[in-house]
Amino acid sequence: xxxxxxxxxxxxxxxxxxxxxxxxxxxxxxxxxxxxxxxxxxxxxxxxxxxxxxxxxxxxxxxxxxxxxxxxxxxxxxxxxxxxxxxxxxxxxxxxxxxxxxxxxxxxxxxxxxxxxxxxxxxxxxxxxxxxxxxxxxxxxxxxxxxxxxxxxxxxxxxxxxxxxxxxxxxxxxxxxxxxxxxxxxxxxxxxxxxxxxxxxxxxxxxxxxxxxxxxxxxxxxxxxxxxxxxxxxxxxxxxxxxxxxxxxxxxxxxxxxxxxxxxxxxxxxxxxxxxxxxxxxxxxxxxxxxxxxxxxxxxxxxxxxxxxxxxxxxxxxxxxxxxxxxxxxxxxxxxxxxxxxxxxxxxxxxxxxxxxxxxxxxxxxxxxxxxxxxxxxxxxxxxxxxxxxxxxxxxxxxxxxxxxxxxxxxxxxxxxxxxxxxxxxxxxxxxxxxxxxxxxxxxxxxxxxxxxxxxxxxxxxxxxxxxxxxxxxxxxxxxxxxxxxxxxxxxxxxxxxxxxxxxxxxxxxxxxxxxxxxxxxxxxxxxxxxxxxxxxxxxxxxxxxxxxxxxxxxxxxxxxxxxxxxxxxxxxxxxxxxxxxxxxxxxxxxxxxxxxxxxxxxxxxxxxxxxxxxxxxxxxxxxxxxxxxxxxxxxxxxxxxxxxxx
Numbered sequence: 001x002x003x004x005x006x007x008x009x010x011x012x013x014x015x016x017x018x019x020x021x022x023x024x025x026x027x028x029x030x031x032x033x034x035x036x037x038x039x040x041x042x043x044x045x046x047x048x049x050x051x052x053x054x055x056x057x058x059x060x061x062x063x064x065x066x067x068x069x070x071x072x073x074x075x076x077x078x079x080x081x082x083x084x085x086x087x088x089x090x091x092x093x094x095x096x097x098x099x100x101x102x103x104x105x106x107x108x109x110x111x112x113x114x115x116x117x118x119x120x121x122x123x124x125x126x127x128x129x130x131x132x133x134x135x136x137x138x139x140x141x142x143x144x145x146x147x148x149x150x151x152x153x154x155x156x157x158x159x160x161x162x163x164x165x166x167x168x169x170x171x172x173x174x175x176x177x178x179x180x181x182x183x184x185x186x187x188x189x190x191x192x193x194x195x196x197x198x199x200x201x202x203x204x205x206x207x208x209x210x211x212x213x214x215x216x217x218x219x220x221x222x223x224x225x226x227x228x229x230x231x232x233x234x235x236x237x238x239x240x241x242x243x244x245x246x247x248x249x250x251x252x253x254x255x256x257x258x259x260x261x262x263x264x265x266x267x268x269x270x271x272x273x274x275x276x277x278x279x280x281x282x283x284x285x286x287x288x289x290x291x292x293x294x295x296x297x298x299x300x301x302x303x304x305x306x307x308x309x310x311x312x313x314x315x316x317x318x319x320x321x322x323x324x325x326x327x328x329x330x331x332x333x334x335x336x337x338x339x340x341x342x343x344x345x346x347x348x349x350x351x352x353x354x355x356x357x358x359x360x361x362x363x364x365x366x367x368x369x370x371x372x373x374x375x376x377x378x379x380x381x382x383x384x385x386x387x388x389x390x391x392x393x394x395x396x397x398x399x400x401x402x403x404x405x406x407x408x409x410x411x412x413x414x415x416x417x418x419x420x421x422x423x424x425x426x427x428x429x430x431x432x433x434x435x436x437x438x439x440x441x442x443x444x445x446x447x448x449x450x451x452x453x454x455x456x457x458x459x460x461x462x463x464x465x466x467x468x469x470x471x472x473x474x475x476x477x478x479x480x481x482x483x484x485x486x487x488x489x490x491x492x493x494x495x496x497x498x499x500x501x502x503x504x505x506x507x508x509x510x511x512x513x514x515x516x517x518x519x520x521x522x523x524x525x526x527x528x529x530x531x532x533x534x535x536x537x538x539x540x541x542x543x544x545x546x547x548x549x550x551x552x553x554x555x556x557x558x559x560x561x562x563x564x565x566x567x568x569x570x571x572x573x574x575x576x577x578x579x580x581x582x583x584x585x586x587x588x589x590x591x592x593x594x595x596x597x598x599x600x601x602x603x604x605x606x607x608x609x610x611x612x613x614x615x616x617x618x619x620x621x622x623x624x625x626x627x628x629x630x631x632x633x634x635x636x637x638x639x640x641x642x643x644x645x646x647x
Contacts, residue, residue, distance in 0.1 A: 001026045002065055002186065002214055003048065005240070010043055017043050017240030018626070021057070025186075026176035030208065030215045032225045032247060035235035037457035037485045041218045044235065045069060045188050046219055048216070062430075064271075064348055068184030070176055070192060082166070083159040085174055086145045086240045087242060089181035093138040096129050103129070140460065148177050151203035156572035169195035169372075176358050180207065187219040193224050198508050220486050221591075222511040279303050281355055321488040322438035323461055325495040334398040335362050335605050337474055337502045338383055342526075343392030345378055352378055356392070356528035358521065361605060364502040365496065365515045367535070370523035376506045377407065381525070383504070403472030407479045407506075410451060410459045418454070419447040426469040439467040456483030456585040464492070474503040481509045510535050573586045596633040603629060 001024055008021040033041050044134055046052045047059055049069040061067065087094060103126045109118050122585070137144065137292060146156070149579050152173055158166075159498050163174065172195050179187065187208075193201045205227040208215050208305050216358055219225055225232070225247035232243040232250040241252045241257075247529040279300045286296030340362035345352045350377030381387040382394050384404060415423070423433045440461045446484075454462065460483055467475075481489050489512065498515045504521075507513055513535040515521075520531040531538050603626045 001025070004058075004060040005048075006058045008044075008047065008054045008059060008509055010040070010047065010052070011055050012043070016238060018047075018054075018235075020184055021235070021240045023233050023240045025214060025216065027062075027185075028212065028214055029231055030211075030229045031217070031231045032229035033216055033218045033221070033235065034225070034250075034486065035249075036487055036638070037455060039235045041235055042190060044189055045216075045218065048186075049188060059060075065186060066184040067181050067186045067188065067284040068182055069188040070172075070179050070190055070474075075147050080163050081159065082154070082161050082163055082174055083145070085163050086149060086159075086181065087141070088177055088178055089183075090136075090138075090141050093133055093136045093141065096133045096136075097138060100129055100133065102128065122285065140381075144181060145177075148180050149205075151200065152177050153181075153200040153208065158308050167506065170428075171264050183213065185213050186210070187213055187215045187217075189215065189219075191218055191220070191483075193219065193221045193508070195372075196508065198510065199370065199371060201508060201510075206366045220484065220489060221509065222486065223509075249341065258316045262314065265313045265315050268306060268310075272307065272310070275307050276302055279307070320487065321441065323441060323464070325464055325491050325526060326477070327468060327470060327495045327499040327501075328471050329499075329501045330401065330471045332500070335399045335475050335609055336360075337362055337400055338504065339395045339397065340383075340384075340394075341393045341395075343382065343389040343394050345375060345390055351526045353523050353528045354524055358528075358530040359602065360502060362397075362502055363500065364519055365517045366505075366519040366521055366523045367517040368504060368506045368523075369508070369513070370534075372524040376523060377478060377520075380404075380504075380506065381405075381477060384476065400474045401470075401472045403467045403470055403475050405460075405463055405467055405475075405477045405480055407482070410454050410456075416501055417448050418442055418451060421451050422465060425466040428469075436465060436469070437462075443640075457485060457488065460484055461488065465597070475499070475501065475503045475505070477505040477507075479508070479511050481507055547603060558644045593633070593636050596629065596636055599629045600626060600633060 004023040005021050005023050006574055009016070010018040021044065024276075033044070035041050043052070046062070046069075047054055049067050077499075078296070103122050107119065107122050107126070110122070113341075133139075149156075155176060163171065166174065176189075179189075181395065192204060201221070201224060205224060208217075208228045215223075215227065216227070229246055230244075232245065232247060232300065234241045234250070234254070235245070243253050245253060282296045282300035286293050286300070289296065291358045302514070314631060336359050340356050340358050343356045344354040356379070362638075368379065370376050371611050378387060382389050383396070384402065387394075418437065419430065419433060420436055422428070423430065426433065426436070426437065434447055442458075451459065451462070460480070464480075480492060484492065489509070493512060493515050503516070505517070517534060518532070521535070522531065522538070531541070532543075582618055603622055607626070
């Protein structure tokens, strides 16, 4: 056992946040701490890290254990660089290294013959320090920093930047890297995936799976929870419920537990009602007796004592209130909603992407993915007309009414209350506005909170309330699930599934993408790609392409079944070995056929446009183009089948 919480209670002012928290954590366990926004998860982390003390109950942490907490606000000296922050984890070995350099200088100035005593003393200290430095991994400090920083997507070009100049997300990422490098006995991670791209999230999952210490992570990322944790602690109504499984197993177990608890509650209520009726009858019989019979009253009192001592089963809440998001549109757009035509964007010598072309059609749901800094938000701004491309064109279709949810923090200078902000944005009377806000979990006095005091999840819910009121037909969402708890994420997913309009969203939430999106736009290595399918299918195809490239590399270096070729033999060889031809041919034909199919689909969609349906000349031109495109597609299929038979 490394941590034990027994009947922990914590107040914030007069508000009881944690009422009865009891659970145990064993060495090496990977645990997910989940619960709705505001349930007290971060408060519990502050208690476990020692920042705060419980008002009642006891928290026991094994003596000598080091607890590391990823702080929400990262602090650093004014001129401290990113690399200096990453080196904090190695403060002691670096101090030893500095002392070793001092000893080397001192020994170089001594004459071992005439100052033997001083020489031996320095040599002894040097040998002792060098042993400690080597045992602490001192010679691997730089490689360790590079491995973790690269895994989390911190570029080496950022090492010399002043830490204070970083954005909030960049600071959190550097803080996470510093914490992982410190390797504490207990890792407390509060939403560690919020500011990471997909590659960094997958790297972190693998890192934590093999981490020797104990991990306790607050997270609403359902894929992350399934990949990392083997135990779930849920905070609900101020209490902790433990499930010995991952997130998917927790969902099944919780539903079964709630149903059993409800059955137990109903059974107990039935028994309580029977006892209450019996007590009432006994009292009536005792009062009717002539003379009065005290034995009836004694039996009634005894039964009442038994009823008072009974441990009552709480009535479980089978369905808790969630964000009631219902997305509707006033009017639909034309068939073509967003048209990208060979657009490119660079900042100085840094190329974000070139030649981005695709059409987003009415009713399509498209997720825009890519690493941090790849240019996703820039592309959204160009679609919104807030930024111009360097070349090419970007246009919105006819009758497009955009609803944009930016990735923005709560305004620091905003003194408006939640109610006033919503009324000004939505133009509603107070009564109607309060009713609408209640649908987004702002109840009672919540509507009078300053927006500056809202949590990230509350601020996102408030902006969704405004967005819903505007009834757009094109939703452009930048990281919409960040800071939302799982219940709110599921409410958003259900709303998007029912939304008849078009959706374009930047997201790193793989569960969200898989559930709601049937098309992907990706920006990778300065190139834009459009892909039909969800994220799992995309990853599968990426793996196939990687395997094909690996086969091509191997084929270029060796004969099938033979030793590697010499350089001259490789340059003169024009025919790849049979073992490598098939995957290369398959990938090439798949791409060409997909492009031809897309061309036919585009023409079909254009022919259905209301403005073209009555234009006989234009329809004839399109039909001619379609016949040519279909003929090319048929030729591709025929050629592909013939080559497949030859192979």
